[in-house]
Every structure is written in C-alpha cells, then in structure tokens.
Amino acid sequence: MLSFLDRIRGVLYGTAFGDAIGATIEKLSHDQIVDKFGRIETLDSPWYKSEWPASMRNNRQRGYGIVTDDTLMTIALTNIYRNTERHLDAWDMADGMVKEIAFKDTYIPEMGREDRLIERLFYPEKWIFQRHSLANCEPREGGVGNMINCGAAMYIAPIGIVNACNPRAAYNEAIDFASGHQASYGLEAAGVLAACVAMAFKPNVTIDDIVEAALSLAKDGTRMAIYDMCEKARMLKNRKDDHVLVVKEFQKSISPYSPMGDDVNRSIDNVGNPSNYYTPSRLGSIEELPFALAYAVLHEGDFRRTIIDGVNSGRDTDSIGVMAGVILGAMHGDSYITEEEKDLLKDKNRIPFDQLAIEFSRTAKSIIMKDFKFEESRRNNVERIF
Numbered sequence: 001m002l003s004f005l006d007r008i009r010g011v012l013y014g015t016a017f018g019d020a021i022g023a024t025i026e027k028l029s030h031d032q033i034v035d036k037f038g039r040i041e042t043l044d045s046p047w048y049k050s051e052w053p054a055s056m057r058n059n060r061q062r063g064y065g066i067v068t069d070d071t072l073m074t075i076a077l078t079n080i081y082r083n084t085e086r087h088l089d090a091w092d093m094a095d096g097m098v099k100e101i102a103f104k105d106t107y108i109p110e111m112g113r114e115d116r117l118i119e120r121l122f123y124p125e126k127w128i129f130q131r132h133s134l135a136n137c138e139p140r141e142g143g144v145g146n147m148i149n150c151g152a153a154m155y156i157a158p159i160g161i162v163n164a165c166n167p168r169a170a171y172n173e174a175i176d177f178a179s180g181h182q183a184s185y186g187l188e189a190a191g192v193l194a195a196c197v198a199m200a201f202k203p204n205v206t207i208d209d210i211v212e213a214a215l216s217l218a219k220d221g222t223r224m225a226i227y228d229m230c231e232k233a234r235m236l237k238n239r240k241d242d243h244v245l246v247v248k249e250f251q252k253s254i255s256p257y258s259p260m261g262d263d264v265n266r267s268i269d270n271v272g273n274p275s276n277y278y279t280p281s282r283l284g285s286i287e288e289l290p291f292a293l294a295y296a297v298l299h300e301g302d303f304r305r306t307i308i309d310g311v312n313s314g315r316d317t318d319s320i321g322v323m324a325g326v327i328l329g330a331m332h333g334d335s336y337i338t339e340e341e342k343d344l345l346k347d348k349n350r351i352p353f354d355q356l357a358i359e360f361s362r363t364a365k366s367i368i369m370k371d372f373k374f375e376e377s378r379r380n381n382v383e384r385i386f
Contacts, residue, residue, distance in 0.1 A: 001203060002203075002332075002333045004164070004201075004361055004364075004365065005357060005358065005361045006333035006334065006335075007161075007164075007200075007201055007329070007330050007331075007333055008161060008357045008360060008361050008364070009329075009333060009334040009353070009354065009357040010328075010329030010330055010331070010332055010333040010334045010335075011157050011158075011160075011161060011197065011325075011326050011329045011330050012074070012075075012329070012334075012353050012356060012357050012360075013325075013329060013334045013337050013342060013345065013353055014303075014322075014324075014325030014326050014327075014328060014329025014330075014334070014337075015067075015070065015071050015074050015157065015322050015325055015326055015329070016067050016071045016325075016345045016349070016351070016353065017043070017307065017321070017325050017337050017341065017345065018307045018310075018311070018318070018320070018321025018322045018323070018324055018325030018326075019067045019068055019070045019071045019318045019319075019321055019322045019325070020043055020065050020066060020067050020071075020318075020345060020348075021040060021042070021043060021045065021307065021308070021311050021317075021321055022310075022311040022317035022318035022319070022320060022321035022322070023047070023062045023063075023066065023067065023068045023317070023318040024040055024045045024046065024047050024048065024062055024063050025037070025040055025048055025311065025312075025314070025317050026068075026316065026317045026318045027264050027265055027315065027316070027317075028048060028314055028315075028317070029262040029314045029315065030244075030247045030251075030312070030313055030314035031314075032314070033312055033314055036048055039308075039312055040308075040311060040312060041308050043064065043065045043341055043344055043345070044064060044065075044344075045063055045064070046063040046064070047061070047062035047063035049062070050062075050063055059111070060110040060111060061109075061110055061111075061112060062110060064344070064348065065341075065344040065345050065347075065348040065349070066109045066110060066348050066349065067109055067345070067348075067349050067351075068110060068318050069117070069120055069121055069122070069125065069154075070154040070155060070318055070319055070322045071322070071349070071351070072106060072108065072117055072120070073101075073117075073121075073125070073154065073155035074154075074155040074157060074158065074322075074326075075351065075356065076097065076100035076101065076106075076117065076155070077097070077155050077156070077158045077159070078158045078356065078360045078363075079096075079100055080092055080096035080097060080100065081158060081162060081360070081363050081364070081367070082359060082360065082363045083096060084096065085363060085366055085367065086367060086370070087162065087173055087367065088159070088173060088176070088177045089139075089173075089176045089177055090139035090140045090142060090176060090177060090179050090180035091139045091180075092177060092180075093128065093132065093139060093142060093177055093178070093179075093180030093181055094132040094137075094139040094142065094180055097128055097180070097181075098128060098129055098132050098133050100117065101116065101117040101118045101121060101125070101128060101129060102116055102117075102118045102129045102133065103116070104116070104117070107349070107350045107351075108120045109348060109349045109350070122151065123147065124146050124147045124149050124151045124181075124182075124186075125151050125181075127142075127146045127147075127181070128142065128180070128181050131143075131145075131146075131180075132180065139179075139180050140176075140179045140180065141179075142179065142180035142181060143178070143179050143180060143181050143182040143183040143186070143187055144183050145183075146181070146182060146183060146186070147278045148182065148183065148184045148185060148186040148278050148279060148280055148281075148284070148286075149182075149186055149278055149286065150186065150189060150286040150287075150288045150289070150316065150319050150323075151181065151182060151186065152174075152178040152181045152182040152186055152187060152189070152190035153178075153186070153189040153190040153192075153193045153286065153288065153289060153319075153323065154288075154319045154322055154323070156174050156177075156178060156190045156193050156194045156197075157193070157194070157197045157326035157330075158360070158364075159173050159174045159177065159194040159197075159198075160174075160193070160194040160195065160196065160197025160198040160200070160201075160326070160330065161197065161198075161201070161330070161360070161364050162363075162364045162367045162368065163194070163198045164198055164201035164364070164368065165198060165199075165201050165202050166198055167195035167196070167198045167199040167213040167216075167217065168195065168217060169198070170191075170194040170195045170197065170198035171191040171192065171194060171195040171217045172191070173194070174190045174191040174193070174194035174195070175187060175188075175190070175191040178190040178191070183280055184280035184281060184282075184284065185220070185221055185222050185280075185281065185282075185284045185285050185286060186286060188218065188219055188220070188222040188285075189222055189285070189286045189288075189289045191217065191218075192214050192217060192218045192222060192226070192289060193289055193323060193326070193327075195213055195214060195217050196210050196213065196214050196293070196327050197326055197327060197330050199213040199214075200327050200328070200330035200331040201330050205331060206301065207293075207296045207297055207300060207301035207331075208297070210293075210296075210327060210331070211226070211230050211293055211296075211297060214226055214293065215227060220282040220283065221257045221281065221282060221283040221284045221285040222285045222286075222289075222290075224257065224283075224285070225253075225254060225257040225258070225285035225290040226285075226289070226290050226293055228253045228254075228256075228257075228290075229250060229253050229254060229290040229291065229293065229294035230290075230293055230294050230297045232249055232250060232253045232294065233250075233294040233295070233297040233298040234297060236249060236298060237298060240298050240299065243309060243312065243313075246298065246309070246313075247312075247313045247314070250291060250294055250313065251313075253294075254285070254287050254290060254291070256283075257283065257284055257285035257290075258284065258285055258286065258287045259275070259276050259277065260275070260277045260278075262314070262315065263277075264315050264316065287315065287316065287320075288316050288319040288320045288322075288323050289323050291310055291313060291320050291323075292306070292310055292320055292323035292324040292327065293327075295307075295309050295310040295313075295320075295324060296324060296327065296328060301328060301331060301332075302328075303325075303328045303329070303332050303336035304336060306324045306328060307321050307324045307325055307328070310324050342354075
C-alpha cells in the first residue's frame, strides 16, 4: 500500500513532470503541435521557441525538464504551511504568499538565476502583490477584479494534501485561501482541484470516485464543464487511440464554457475588442481542470497517457499537465516517474523534491493530527449536550 509520503512525492513530482513537459508547447494549438513536433512524449524535448532570438522569448529558457511558475508557486504554498503549521485562509494569501513571491529570493529555472518570484509571474499572479501589499484590500476580496484564469488552481494541490481523504474540507479551505487571488470560476476551479487531490489520497480510489467527488462539490459552469467533458470521455473510450478525434470532441465539449478556443495569444489586434474571455461568469469554466479529468477518465487513471495526451491537446499545456499530475500523483505515488526523470527535474530546477516531500509530509501530518484531536473533542462536547 502507498504511504502518505509516497503520495506527497507523487504530487510534487507529478506537478513538475506535467509542468515541464507541457511548458515546451504552451500556447500552441493541437494542430501547431502536430505540425512542429508530431507529439511531445518525454521531458527530453525542446521548447518550441528555443531557436528564437533571446529578446523574442524574454530571455527565458524551457525544455529538457525546466519547470514554470506552476511548480514554483506550488512549492511556495508548501512553504506557507510549513511556516504556519495550520490551515490557511485569505489572510495567509495577503501575508504568506505576498512574502513568498515578492520578498524572497527563489531560483527561477526559466531565467537561470535567483530572483523574486514576482519577476517571473504572469499578471494575474502579480495581482496578489498589487491587491494585498499595494492596495491593502480586505483579504477575502483580493481576487475581485482579477483576470479569471487557472492561476490559483495551478498551485492549490498542497491544500488537498493537508485535507487528505476529506474533499469537502479541501474545497472549503481552497476557496477561503484562494479568494485572496481569484474570483468566479477561477476560484471555483481551485476549490474543486484541491478536493480532487484530497479524494485521490483515499486507498483504492478510482478516477470515477474522484470525478464523483468533484461533481458533488463543483458549482455552476465548472460543474457542467466537468460533467460534459467526463461524459464525452466515457463515450470515446473505445476511440481513445484516435487522439485527433478526442481533441476535436473535447474542444467541442468545452467551448460553451471557455469561448476563447485557440485564441490564447494576446496581440495588438485584440486590444479594445470586447469578449467574454477571462471575465467573471457563473456559466464559465477554466479549461485545464476539465481537460485533466476528462483525459484521466479516458485513460482510466493511467498517469503517463493522461498527462501526455493532455499536454498534446494544446493551449495551456503546462497547467493541464500539472492538474493531471497532482491528481494522479496523489492516486499512484511517484513510481510512474523514472529515477532518471526525477534526477533531471531536480538538477535542471535546483529543487530537492524528495527533501521537500519529507518536510511537507511532517507538516501535513501535524495539521491532520490536530484536526483529529479537535474532532474528538468536538464529538465529546456534542455528545454531552445532545
């Protein structure tokens, strides 16, 4: 049987594995991936921008195991837990996360140097600093006004870990914490992904169990998108090797909830044009979580096939890889990633994943044991007043 530490290693390595593979083709459409690479299947893959002039790629590097902000923000969240040794809320976003991204030097693999993480972050994640440190907002309102995207969901997995086997508690804590960063369906996705990770810690869990837990908690467009995508995946199981067909059908299923399609690159031509992209909506959903769950259903929880097919579907490929990686990493542990791949991820990114897993497992166990003691005390008190 998998240990608690095995599953935490699975989450951390799963984050980095899905992130690093997906990062090589992020923002390419499925057709562009096929035209340029055919298919990306290993960490030993180049970034599609690798031959561009440095100025055109913002002096960044990717490929061959290099991770992005998805992994670095996930580690930042584990650091907040280790510093507080308790459950988190929006005030910890305003305090702990601001310190992690804006006041602490971190090695940033894409930049090849130590710097403040905020120098690497996309605008919706820089928003955390602007809203809490500069605007001094009410912490629970930190996500209001932000671009709605997957930015909170991409790093929320540690909340699932500290609420292992309790998806509702994970959902509630993720919503409370991430309200300081995201709103609308961006916030909802963070809650649901944390719940999926928590559910994935249950012994003998199946991917159908995880989807059922997600649907029991998800609201509005997020719930509808997950349901439609996973139903489509079940319909396509006997055609799962026809990836062109699967991508076409999955993109058709997500389009009512995520209207931008392949139009994920911002250009001057789009400036001033009205759209429903990235705006609050009860009927909207991010794409990445439904895609990750749908591919997991299609491949019955297979770690590699889910991640590889997921990233090769295009668009926000690194976050699709991360979300599949954390769910299936919690479910299967780290055994599906080879020692060579682990060494590459550690060396390229200067991240001691095994040591981080050991240290975070101690923190998570401590928090969970406090929960057990509290519940025992609560049960005793309730029995006295009934």
